[in-house]
Amino acid sequence: MQETEFIGQNKEKWTEFEDVLTRKDKDPVRITHLFIETTDDLSFSRTRYSNRSVRVYLNGIAQQVYQTLYKNKSKVKGGFGKFWREELPDAMWHARKSLLLSFIIFAFGVTIGVTSSMYYPDFAKIMLGHSYIEMTEANIAEGDPMKVYKDSEPVFMFLRIAWNNIYISFLAFVTGILFGIGTVFIILRNAIMFGAFMYFFIERDLFQESFLAIMLHGTLELSMIVMSGCAGFALSRGLLFPGTYTRGQALIFSARNGVRIMIGVVVLLVYAALIESFATRYTDLPNIENGKLIIDIIRGAVIALSFLLVFGYFVWYPWYRHKKGLTKVIINEEKANLQGMNISISEIKTAGRLFTETFILFGKNFRKIISFSSIASIIATILFSIYIKGNFQFLFNYDYSDNIGYVYYSFWSWSSLYIVTNFDHLFEMIIAIGLCSSSLIFFSSVISKYVLGKENKLKIGVSQITQTIIVSTILCLSLKLSFFAILTSILVFPLLILWYFIGYFEQTDLFRSIPRLFFLLRNGWGKMLGLFILVVSMQWIVLFISNEEIISFPIQFIEMNIPSTWDIARYSAQIIQVLLAYLILCIFFPLTIFSNALLYFSLVEINEAPYLKKSLDIIGFKKRAYGLEKEK
Numbered sequence: 052m053q054e055t056e057f058i059g060q061n062k063e064k065w066t067e068f069e070d071v072l073t074r075k076d077k078d079p080v081r082i083t084h085l086f087i088e089t090t091d092d093l094s095f096s097r098t099r100y101s102n103r104s105v106r107v108y109l110n111g112i113a114q115q116v117y118q119t120l121y122k123n124k125s126k127v128k129g130g131f132g133k134f135w136r137e138e139l140p141d142a143m144w145h146a147r148k149s150l151l152l153s154f155i156i157f158a159f160g161v162t163i164g165v166t167s168s169m170y171y172p173d174f175a176k177i178m179l180g181h182s183y184i185e186m187t188e189a190n191i192a193e194g195d196p197m198k199v200y201k202d203s204e205p206v207f208m209f210l211r212i213a214w215n216n217i218y219i220s221f222l223a224f225v226t227g228i229l230f231g232i233g234t235v236f237i238i239l240r241n242a243i244m245f246g247a248f249m250y251f252f253i254e255r256d257l258f259q260e261s262f263l264a265i266m267l268h269g270t271l272e273l274s275m276i277v278m279s280g281c282a283g284f285a286l287s288r289g290l291l292f293p294g295t296y297t298r299g300q301a302l303i304f305s306a307r308n309g310v311r312i313m314i315g316v317v318v319l320l321v322y323a324a325l326i327e328s329f330a331t332r333y334t335d336l337p338n339i340e341n342g343k344l345i346i347d348i349i350r351g352a353v354i355a356l357s358f359l360l361v362f363g364y365f366v367w368y369p370w371y372r373h374k375k376g377l378t379k380v381i382i383n384e385e386k387a388n389l390q391g392m393n394i395s396i397s398e399i400k401t402a403g404r405l406f407t408e409t410f411i412l413f414g415k416n417f418r419k420i421i422s423f424s425s426i427a428s429i430i431a432t433i434l435f436s437i438y439i440k441g442n443f444q445f446l447f448n449y450d451y452s453d454n455i456g457y458v459y460y461s462f463w464s465w466s467s468l469y470i471v472t473n474f475d476h477l478f479e480m481i482i483a484i485g486l487c488s489s490s491l492i493f494f495s496s497v498i499s500k501y502v503l504g505k506e507n508k509l510k511i512g513v514s515q516i517t518q519t520i521i522v523s524t525i526l527c528l529s530l531k532l533s534f535f536a537i538l539t540s541i542l543v544f545p546l547l548i549l550w551y552f553i554g555y556f557e558q559t560d561l562f563r564s565i566p567r568l569f570f571l572l573r574n575g576w577g578k579m580l581g582l583f584i585l586v587v588s589m590q591w592i593v594l595f596i597s598n599e600e601i602i603s604f605p606i607q608f609i610e611m612n613i614p615s616t617w618d619i620a621r622y623s624a625q626i627i628q629v630l631l632a633y634l635i636l637c638i639f640f641p642l643t644i645f646s647n648a649l650l651y652f653s654l655v656e657i658n659e660a661p662y663l664k665k666s667l668d669i670i671g672f673k674k675r676a677y678g679l680e681k682e683k
Contacts, residue, residue, distance in 0.1 A: 061092055065108075134314075141378050142311040144369035146285040153238060153280030157273075160239040164246020168254070175247040184251070196257050197264040201332040213324035216272060220279035220316050224309055227283030230291055234283030241276050245269075263350040264334060268327035270357035275316045275323065278365065282309035282316070303414055315365075326353070394502055396652035397662035402581035405653060409586060409646040416497050416641075423493055424637035431482050432630045438478045480527055486637065487523035491548075492516070494641050495555050498648045514560045521561065522551045545583040548647040556651060571654040579650060586646045590639050 068089055143150065167174045176184045190198040203211075219237065226233020252261035289305025330353075336342025372378050394408050413420065492511055529543045546568070553571070554564040572579060656662060 149284035150281040160242025161246035164243040168250040209328035223279040227286035231287035238280040271323035282312040428633035
């Protein structure tokens, strides 16, 4: 069939379709019917007239109807209720094996705490601290064993307890990224502490009083530790067992599932903190007859209701939904959504879109990031150990308050990472510059290979290596600035890395990249700073939650199993701390690299529009045929 004949046969239908789309009172049935017919025509035109304007015209109509049916569709009402009725219970069903594993580990930890306390009387002091045990013994001697819950002002106590519980729960979740090892440690530690604490009261014939007081809030609090462990194991499962998905995809799916669980955890932890702060302090009703019995009955009822809430909502209700066939396959839906999240370098993007694509790129190259970071951190630790001849002690006795970088240290809360970034010795600076330079070069090749394509892989020449070393040196030196450390980080870091990528992507020398940098940024300063703040904020949150626990985990394990008087224990702990500090820095630095590389392409399109011009050139000169554009 000739193109003119094809147009003649269908022109009236297409005209009707355009008319229906312009009406305010759109008939959804008619739109759907016409949409099916028009997409069939589009498919036919793509096969027979792939380079003709009729294909472009039909494609435009199809996009309009898609936007009418989907893009402009009002959001589903009741999203809040839907989350609690469907999304969270379904997430729990998909994570049921992780929940069982978390519960088994918690029960095992409680058993260890009780058994160890039975055979080692001072075990509770080791786990809970000498001062806390001595204070509790004093309260028992005064006849008020639960006095600790009455000493603090309720509002302040609520804020402190809520923050502490949420912090620990998020640690259990986030450290699942360490293949579940960090999650196991946090669950075990809290379970052992609980077991030791309960046996401390059992040993003194105070089981009933302690159980009613502690479990009044502890039923929810301890259950949420198990739930956050479930979320952590769900996260690690995506990393360890990706199945038919890529490891990056599986990690994203499991992380989203884990976040759903953590939303429920946070809500119940806040409720538990309210109970602990405002209700646990009441152990008697002194002015009422049988006040002690009444308060005990109330506490027992609250404990029973709390248990029924946790078991019914997080265990039974997900099972019930699955039995009725209501459970949704979340991972398949998310994979469908993720398939559209491709990275394009031909578009002008917002800071939010660039932020999202940064993590897509990070996830797709996660294995390379871990491999490179592990090798680089091991090499850096070995070189550093040789240089200081194994004398790590000066790092850990460092007086941060006198250091000119204290403002920077305080802002980041990187007490463990700061030991490898204080640069008091030249060799420390050399190692940091080497890590930064190698990271820039390695991940630049990753970006060019993934974003630009294998055929466009760029070369690293002498000019690029020189520029890499200069950029890395300035980045490291900026950490030594005092009061302006935070400000210079916000301004200098993205500026320098963007400068580097101009030289890399355009294969220009050091000096030509400088005017080019300011040319591209004439319309992009806000976008550059906004993107950098988004990325750094995410880095800070993750580091704030996980850094201390990730680094302290192996150290505490060594201290618990090897006598501190042994030199091997002290040196092993210090070496591991330095190694993990380097590792964390290497893992998170690519986020800054990726975000600025993607920003470069967006700024080029804003200022020069190379892909838009290329598209216009392809269209070329157009004529008209039957009222439609006809490609030459």
